[in-house]
Structures are given as structure tokens and as C-alpha cells.
Amino acid sequence: MSNLWPRIEPLLAKVEKPARYIGMERGAVSPEHRPDLVAWLLIYPDTYEIGLPNQGLQILYEILNERADALAERAYAPWTDMEAALRHAGLPLFSVDTHHAAGEFDMLAFNLSAELVYTNVLNLVDLAGVPVRSADRAPEHPVVVAGGHCTYNPEPLADYVDAFVIGDGEEVAGEVTEVVGAWKRAGRSRRDVLLRDLATIPGVYVPSMYDVTYDGPAVVAVTPRHPDVPERVDKRTVADLAEWPYPKRQLVPLVEVVHDRLNVEIFRGCTRGCRFCQAGMITRPVRERPEEQVRTMVRDGLRRTGYDEVALTSLSSADFSGIDRVVADLVDDQEGTGGVSLSLPSLRVDAFTVGIASEIQKVRRTGLTFAPEAGTWRMRQVINKLITEDDLYAAVDAAYSQGWRRVKLYFLTGLPTETDVDTLGIARLAKQVVEIGRRHTKQASCTVSVGGFVPKPHTPFQWFGQNGVEELNRKIGLLRDALRGTRAQLKWHDPAATYVEGIASRGDRRIGRVIERVWRAGGTFQEWSERFDLTRWLDAMAAEGLDPDWYVTRHRHADERLPWAHVAAGLHDDFLWADWQAALAEHGLPDCRWTPCYDCGVCTDYALEHVVASPVAPAGGSQGTGQDLSRGDAVPVRFVAAASATGKQ
Amino acid sequence: MRGSATHPVRLRYAKHGKVRWTSHRDVARAFERAFRVARLPLAFSGGFSPHPRVSFGLALPTGAESDAEFLDVDLTEAVDLDALPGVLTAALPDGIAVTAAATLEARAPALMDEVTSCEWHVTVTREGSTFTCDELRPVVAAALARDELPVARVRKGRPTVEDVRGVIERFDVLGDTTEGVLVHLELLTRPRSAKPDDVIVAVASATGAEGLVVVRAVRTAQWIERDGARREPLCTVVHPRRATRARDTEEGIDVPRPDPRDHRTERVGAGAHSDPS
Numbered sequence: 005m006s007n008l009w010p011r012i013e014p015l016l017a018k019v020e021k022p023a024r025y026i027g028m029e030r031g032a033v034s035p036e037h038r039p040d041l042v043a044w045l046l047i048y049p050d051t052y053e054i055g056l057p058n059q060g061l062q063i064l065y066e067i068l069n070e071r072a073d074a075l076a077e078r079a080y081a082p083w084t085d086m087e088a089a090l091r092h093a094g095l096p097l098f099s100v101d102t103h104h105a106a107g108e109f110d111m112l113a114f115n116l117s118a119e120l121v122y123t124n125v126l127n128l129v130d131l132a133g134v135p136v137r138s139a140d141r142a143p144e145h146p147v148v149v150a151g152g153h154c155t156y157n158p159e160p161l162a163d164y165v166d167a168f169v170i171g172d173g174e175e176v177a178g179e180v181t182e183v184v185g186a187w188k189r190a191g192r193s194r195r196d197v198l199l200r201d202l203a204t205i206p207g208v209y210v211p212s213m214y215d216v217t218y219d220g221p222a223v224v225a226v227t228p229r230h231p232d233v234p235e236r237v238d239k240r241t242v243a244d245l246a247e248w249p250y251p252k253r254q255l256v257p258l259v260e261v262v263h264d265r266l267n268v269e270i271f272r273g274c275t276r277g278c279r280f281c282q283a284g285m286i287t288r289p290v291r292e293r294p295e296e297q298v299r300t301m302v303r304d305g306l307r308r309t310g311y312d313e314v315a316l317t318s319l320s321s322a323d324f325s326g327i328d329r330v331v332a333d334l335v336d337d338q339e340g341t342g343g344v345s346l347s348l349p350s351l352r353v354d355a356f357t358v359g360i361a362s363e364i365q366k367v368r369r370t371g372l373t374f375a376p377e378a379g380t381w382r383m384r385q386v387i388n389k390l391i392t393e394d395d396l397y398a399a400v401d402a403a404y405s406q407g408w409r410r411v412k413l414y415f416l417t418g419l420p421t422e423t424d425v426d427t428l429g430i431a432r433l434a435k436q437v438v439e440i441g442r443r444h445t446k447q448a449s450c451t452v453s454v455g456g457f458v459p460k461p462h463t464p465f466q467w468f469g470q471n472g473v474e475e476l477n478r479k480i481g482l483l484r485d486a487l488r489g490t491r492a493q494l495k496w497h498d499p500a501a502t503y504v505e506g507i508a509s510r511g512d513r514r515i516g517r518v519i520e521r522v523w524r525a526g527g528t529f530q531e532w533s534e535r536f537d538l539t540r541w542l543d544a545m546a547a548e549g550l551d552p553d554w555y556v557t558r559h560r561h562a563d564e565r566l567p568w569a570h571v572a573a574g575l576h577d578d579f580l581w582a583d584w585q586a587a588l589a590e591h592g593l594p595d596c597r598w599t600p601c602y603d604c605g606v607c608t609d610y611a612l613e614h615v616v617a618s619p620v621a622p623a624g625g626s627q628g629t630g631q632d633l634s635r636g637d638a639v640p641v642r643f644v645a646a647a648s649a650t651g652k653q
Numbered sequence: 654m655r656g657s658a659t660h661p662v663r664l665r666y667a668k669h670g671k672v673r674w675t676s677h678r679d680v681a682r683a684f685e686r687a688f689r690v691a692r693l694p695l696a697f698s699g700g701f702s703p704h705p706r707v708s709f710g711l712a713l714p715t716g717a718e719s720d721a722e723f724l725d726v727d728l729t730e731a732v733d734l735d736a737l738p739g740v741l742t743a744a745l746p747d748g749i750a751v752t753a754a755a756t757l758e759a760r761a762p763a764l765m766d767e768v769t770s771c772e773w774h775v776t777v778t779r780e781g782s783t784f785t786c787d788e789l790r791p792v793v794a795a796a797l798a799r800d801e802l803p804v805a806r807v808r809k810g811r812p813t814v815e816d817v818r819g820v821i822e823r824f825d826v827l828g829d830t831t832e833g834v835l836v837h838l839e840l841l842t843r844p845r846s847a848k849p850d851d852v853i854v855a856v857a858s859a860t861g862a863e864g865l866v867v868v869r870a871v872r873t874a875q876w877i878e879r880d881g882a883r884r885e886p887l888c889t890v891v892h893p894r895r896a897t898r899a900r901d902t903e904e905g906i907d908v909p910r911p912d913p914r915d916h917r918t919e920r921v922g923a924g925a926h927s928d929p930s
């Protein structure tokens with residue numbers, strides 16, 4: 005193994021933010037490479053600033069380095085200036101921990117959190133000196149694996165990634181290490197033998213072990229090539245977070261990164277049932293971390309890192325049982341230490357959460373964010389985000405009255421059944437919010453962030469035809485006109501990028517060649533607006549003879565085989581279809597933590613249970629809790645009976 | 654606590670090795686975290702958004718190393734100043750070491766306003782070919798004979814041309830090392846401070862010497878010149894252990910102009926500050 009640092013350092017004087025490439029974070033390790041260890045290079049395929057805080061990657065980094073048979077280092081996508089300098093100097097992608105060449109590791113393990121990073125994955129494999137297509141790799145090359153939410157539709161990268169890990173990685177990372185370790189000890193011959201062994205690990209999907217059959221444009225079958233390869237790959241789920249108090253040594257970077265604070269995961273999974281939300285669907289059931297462990301992780305983490313901010317992370321942090329107690333104790337703990345601030349990402353929209361927020365943000369009350377997601381009650385019933393206008397106005401009133409001056413609202417547009425009344429409802433809400441704010445302070449302002457909706461696999465909206473670029477632009481135009489001259493500031497996501505996300509999100513195996521073409525044409529860092537170019541994608545689709553609208557804007561039929569059907573998040577197909585039909589009928593579905601099970605499939609099929617400390621819903625919020633749900637505009641919410649939501653059991 | 658009497662402390666620290674690629678801001682944030690890890694009784698500014706009262710000195714350019722960086726921090730109570738450097742160094746990234754701590758006079762002017770000059774050891778090489786001090790000496794002599802040494806810079810996003818001749822107090826070519834030619838510079842901070850890289854670029858472009866690059870720059874000292882005497886920033890303070898308050902003339906150490914030969918021995922002989930990796 006060779007340390008490349010002496011050759012990398014001379015490049016640093018000429019690149020932006022050179023400290024991205026030095027490692028040296030508090031908590032980082034410098035493992036010794038030995039032939040008997042399986043060497044993992046954990047790669048986040050975006051910049052250091054975006055990738056470093058990723059908790060999944062940090063958890064695996066610790067777990068693998070604690071093992072006697074493995075070591076793990078990290079790499080991030082070098083920015084374009086550094087990549088050019090590396091290629092010019094004939095240097096490969098390297099680890100930031102010990103500056104070893106990526107190609108000398110046994111495993112290149114990518115975290116896939118967003119579809120637009122796919123071209124970066126190919127670029128980094130190439131920069132590592134490894135053939136980008138799996139079929140071209142030899143036994144001496146690293147095994148390319150990937151995990152993260154995007155792997156629930158692995159097909160677009162199926163020809164490029166040797167093995168995908170579906171679901172929670174804590175346990176399966178060790179199982180993969182053992183299989184690869186055995187293969188190394190046996191002389192590291194025959195890559196196909198290793199891949200076939202990997203394919204037998206539950207939760208591991210090896211695309212080269214499956215044949216895809218097409219009928220015209222449609223995928224009609226994905227068939228295992230061997231009897232020991234499973235027809236369907238089920239996700240892995242860690243049953244009890246208490247057994248996994250990671251990261252224990254969160255990395256403290258020297259460079260300023262996103263989410264630059266202590267992050268403590270308080271629960272995993274969410275059963276609010278928002279129909280657009282892939283994370284909520286694929287991470288079920290809810291598994292809370294014990295309250296006492298949360299306290300310990302926060303206390304130890306703050307003491308060790310020196311951070312003055314801690315985030316209690318989850319998909320809806322105010323839903324944690326006893327959140328008010330935890331927050332109050334943490335605030336008391338920090339009394340007199342110079343002010344540690346707490347943040348709760350993904351706040352529910354209600355006055356209760358504002359109460360918590362005011363408890364934790366005693367000093368810095370700059371902005372508070374809520375995500376009503378849609379502008380009318382009808383639309384929010386369709387997406388099952390059951391926030392009433394009263395909830396929102398009470399939350400906003402509480403926020404402004406308690407000293408916040410700026411409220412940020414997140415919305416989606418291009419949702420199923422959306423009409424211009426729904427779109428303009430966003431502007432109506434925003435204006436009302438500003439109005440409420442001005443009763444409290446003349447400086448009241450409101451930022452409205454609008455993103456185009458991309459239907460995701462394994463959600464009830466996976467059959468929906470996404471809005472095209474023109475339609476999304478038209479809707480954004482409506483909102484711009486409606487908010488012109490008001491104190492509500494509109495921000496929006498580029499509909500062209502939304503469109504490409506749609507291609508990759510529900511793409512099949514043929515989209516891989518499109519990604520490869522875009523990469524070869526120089527299309528890296530596609531989630532960076534200054535680097536994104538729709539034309540490259542459309543040209544690549546045309547060159548592959550594929551119709552982008554067929555992938556993006558087309559509604560799928562009930563009997564169509566979806567390209568990701570051989571990957572299972574545990575949700576029954578008939579549950580998802582019934583929930584899709586309920587959405588179209590504007591029916592809500594309650595949260596099963598506190599109401600009877602409607603059998604989505606996850607707990608029953610995987611013998612799992614919710615791990616929730618409180619048998620009752622948290623106070624103050626109506627959203628999906630079954631409490632006082634008839635206060636919305638004119639249309640009262642109606643729940644679909646559990647029996648009709650799914651035909652099973 | 655806010656607004657009450659504080660205990661101002663001045664720290665000297667060094668920055669060497671890989672960590673030299675962090676920015677001035679990165680180092681400031683690392684210190685603020687280290688203060689909290691070390692549980693220092695920090696004094697906070699008042700107002701809507703309180704911040705620890707820390708005042709950093711002249712920015713060290715990203716990529717440069719230093720033996721002589723300074724910062725001031727206000728504490729709410731006295732701490733053991735002998736133990737402080739070790740405690741903080743343990744909480745800081747590898748390569749950043751606090752080397753001294755002392756109580757600061759309550760009314761001491763801001764570090765940035767006080768420092769009048771900085772000394773540097775700079776290693777210069779020529780891209781693509783070997784380079785010796787015998788080649789550099791006539792280049793420097795020719796450059797220093799000029800009245801102006803313009804260099805193109807970008808300030809606040811706008812390109813400008815600045816003259817660096819006026820800030821060059823000393824420019825001694827010390828000798829050859831394995832990395833290149835070692836140079837000793839003393840640069841004034843007024844009217845406008847210049848980086849060693851700017852000075853080398855200006856010297857090179859004024860004399861037509863192509864391809865000169867700085868491979869290593871180490872700030873070796875910062876000086877405060879007042880009333881004809883030079884003091885190190887840390888020597889303007891009174892250590893509380895002294896029984897009597899020192900007289901003005903004894904507060905600082907009068908320093909004779911350094912003999913470049915001494916630096917040569919110290920720097921080259923010791924081979925200090927090379928990156929261990």
C-alpha cells in the first residue's frame with residue numbers, strides 16, 4: 005500500500021478549499037492495511053462538505069473499524085479543480101484518512117442518497133482506476149457496492165455496481181465482510197463466484213445474477229440465473245436501535261460542512277404515512293432509541309466534540325415519545341455552559357412543536373421551518389399530510405409571538421390530482437402567514453420553497469405520471485405572479501433537474517447507459533445547478549433510443565411490472581395500490597403507532613414491531629394522529645377502513 | 654455573567670504539517686470547539702446572538718505554517734495558565750499547538766492593529782528545474798533596487814495591482830535546502846500587508862525570473878514596534894505571578910535586528926517543521 009500524500013500535497017496550493025482533502029477530523033482513524041483484513045473505502049459521491057456529515061457512512065466507518073477482520077476509510081468526490089489536477093498528475097481517487105489509492109481497497113462502497121449523484125459514482129469508479137462496468141472488472145479490482153435510499157430502485161446502476169445492500173447496513177456490512185474475507189483467503193480468483201456468494205446474503209442484490217426480459221419498452225421479468233439466488237431481495241432492518249448507539253465518535257471536520265453539529269438519531273422509520281415520502285415508506289417500522297441512551301449520546305457527544313449545537317434527528321422528531329422531557333433536561337444540562345443550541349429537523353406543523361422549539365432556541369431565534377407540503381386541505385388529504393390550516397396558523401402565530409421573525413414553508417407542486425386552485429393555495433397560505441406575522445412584528449417575513457414532485461419507488465405514488473418541465477414552470481409562474489409585491493419570498497427547484505431526477509428515480513436497467521453517456525460527456529456534479537445541463541440528458545436518452553416522457557410523465561397501470569419489483573421494502577403491493585386509490589379518493593390514513601394496524605406488510609412479513617415508548621400520540625398535533633381531524637376547510641377527512649386498505653390478513 | 658469583569662488571556666500557537674491547508678476561519682472554529690472541550694470559562698458577548706469573546710490576530714494564509722500565531726480570549730475567571738497550553742493542544746487538531754499563555758492587560762489594543770511586521774522563512778523553487786541560492790541572489794538584488802514591485806491581486810472579488818516594495822523590510826537569501834532556496838523575509842503590515850507569495854511573484858515578474866513558486870512559507874515571528882523598541886505580542890502582557898508590575902521598558906523584550914545567519918542555523922540545521930507523513 006502506498007501513501008500518496010507527498011504527491012497530493014503539491015496540488016493543494018492550486019485548488020479551492022484544500023482542507024477538504026486532508027482528513028484529520030476528530031474521530032478519524034488511520035487503520036493499518038494488512039492482507040488478512042477486508043479494506044473498505046466508504047465513498048460519498050458528492051463534495052466533502054455534503055458527504056462528511058452523512059450518518060450512515062459514519063456509522064459503518066465505526067462498525068467496520070471495530071471489527072477484527074475489516075478496516076474502513078473514507079473518500080468524497082473531489083471538486084472539478086482537484087479532479088483535473090489529479091488526472092493531470094496521473095493520481096487516482098484517494099482515501100482522506102491515510103491517502104491510500106482507492107484501487108488498493110477491497111471494497112468501494114457508495115452511499116446513494118440522491119439520484120443526481122449517479123454520474124459521480126461512475127466518475128469516481130473511473131478515477132479509482134477501476135473499469136466502470138461490472139462486467140469488465142477482474143478479480144484484482146475492488147468490489148463496487150452501494151447502499152442508501154436510492155438502492156430501493158437499483159436498476160439504473162445495475163450494470164455498474166457489483167452488489168447493492170438494501171436497508172439498514174449495520175448487520176449486513178459484517179456479513180459482506182465475512183464473505184469477501186473468505187474469498188480473499190481462498191486466493192481471490194473468479195469474481196463470479198464471489199458475487200454469487202454475496203447474492204445469498206439476505207438484503208444483498210447482485211444484478212449480474214438476474215436476467216431482465218423486455219416486451220417493447222416494458223420490463224416484464226427479472227429472473228434469477230441460479231437456484232440459490234433469491235427471486236426477491238428483502239430489505240434488512242435493525243430491530244432495536246438501542247443495540248447500535250452509533251456513531252459513538254462522530255467526526256468533527258476542520259472545514260465547515262452542512263449539518264455542522266452533533267447529530268443524534270432518536271428514531272428510525274416513520275408511519276405518518278405521507279404518500280409522497282419514500283423515506284417514510286421504506287424505513288418502517290418506527291424504532292425509537294431509549295430516552296436514556298439519547299441523553300447519554302448527547303452528553304458524551306457534546307463533551308467530546310466541542311460542538312455548541314446538537315440535532316435530534318429522525319423523520320419527524322417531535323413524534324419521539326417524551327420529546328418534551330428530553331428537550332427540557334438537555335436544556336437544563338447545558339445551563340451555564342455558554343449556550344448549546346438544540347435543533348429538531350423535520351418539525352411537525354403545530355403549536356406543540358413551536359413550544360419545544362422555543363424551549364430549545366432560547367437565544368438564536370432567526371428562522372423556523374415548517375413543511376405543510378401542499379396548499380389546500382384537499383391536496384393534503386391526497387398526500388396524507390393531514391395538517392389543518394388551523395394547525396399551521398397556530399404554529400406560525402406561536403412562532404412569531406415568541407420572537408421568530410422569519411418562517412420558512414416547504415411545499416411540493418406537481419402532486420397527483422393537483423389543480424391550479426391547489427397550487428395557488430400555496431400563495432394564499434403564504435400571504436396569510438405573513439399577515440399573522442405582521443400582527444407581531446413589522447419585520448415578519450416568510451420564505452416559500454417549492455420543489456417539483458418526483459414520484460418514488462415503493463410509495464403509493466409510484467404509479468403517478470410526473471409533471472413535465474413546462475407544466476412545473478407554468479405552476480411556478482402562477483406562484484411568482486401571485487406572490488409578487490408581497491413579503492413572501494418564493495424559491496423554487498429547477499424543473500429541469502426535477503425531470504432528470506424522474507428519469508433516474510423510476511428508471512430501469514437501460515437508463516444505466518444514459519447515465520454513462522452523460523458522465524462521458526462531462527456531466528458530473530449534476531445536483532449542482534451550475535454543473536447541471538438538461539440537454540446532455542436528453543441527448544443521451546435519444547442516443548439510447550429511449551423516450552424520456554415514457555419514463556417520467558407516463559402514468560403506470562395497475563398490472564404493469566415495475567422495474568424495482570424484485571426489491572422489497574416489505575410493503576405489500578396491494579397495500580400501496582389501495583393507498584394510491586385512497587389518495588385519489590381524497591381519503592386519509594391514520595398513523596398506525598397509535599391506531600390499529602392496517603397491515604402495510606412490514607411488521608407482519610418481517611416479524612418486526614414498532615419500538616415506541618408511548619402508547620398515545622403526542623399532544624397538540626392533529627397530523628395523522630386521529631385527533632380532532634375535522635377542522636380542515638370544508639371537506640372532513642374520512643379514513644379508509646383498514647380491511648379495505650389491504651386484502652391480506 | 655455577560656458584561657462583568659473578564660480575564661483576558663493571550664495565546665501563542667504554532668501550525669505545522671497537513672493542517673496548514675485549513676483556512677484562518679477553520680482554525681478559529683477549531684479553537685472555539687477546543688475551548689468548549691477544555692471547559693474554559695468563556696465570556697460571551699451580549700446581544701441577540703451571543704458569541705465567545707475571542708479575537709484572532711492577523712490571518713495566516715491557507716497553506717502557510719507558523720511558529721507565531723496569536724489570539725486573545727476573554728474568560729470569566731482566572732485559570733491555570735501554565736497548564737492551559739497542554740490542555741488546549743490536546744483538544745486541537747494535530748499540528749496546531751498552543752505554545753504559551755499569559756494574562757493580557759485589560760486595555761491592550763487589538764492584535765491586528767498592533768502588529769507592525771512579520772518575519773517569514775520561505776522556501777522558493779522554480780517549476781520544472783533545479784534552483785539554487787546563487788541564482789536567486791542576483792534576482793533579489795535587482796528587484797530590491799527598484800522603487801516599485803507591482804503584483805496583481807484580487808481584493809473583494811476585483812482585480813487590482815498593488816505595490817509590495819514598500820512592505821519589504823528584509824529579504825535575505827539564506828541557502829539551499831532539499832526543498833529549494835530558503836529565504837528570510839520581514840514584511841511590514843502597513844500600509845497593507847502582503848503575503849510571501851505576493852512578494853515572490855512580484856520579485857519574479859519584475860526581473861523576468863520565470864516560474865518561481867513558494868513551496869513552503871513559515872511565519873517565524875510577529876513584532877510590535879513602538880517607541881523604537883520591538884516586542885513580541887505575548888511580551889506586552891504581565892504575567893500574574895510577577896510580584897510587581899514591570900516598568901514599561903521591561904514589559905517587552907528589546908530585540909536587536911536578527912542576524913540572518915542565526916536563522917539559517919536554526920531553520921536548516923534543525924530541519925524543523927517538515928511534514929512527518
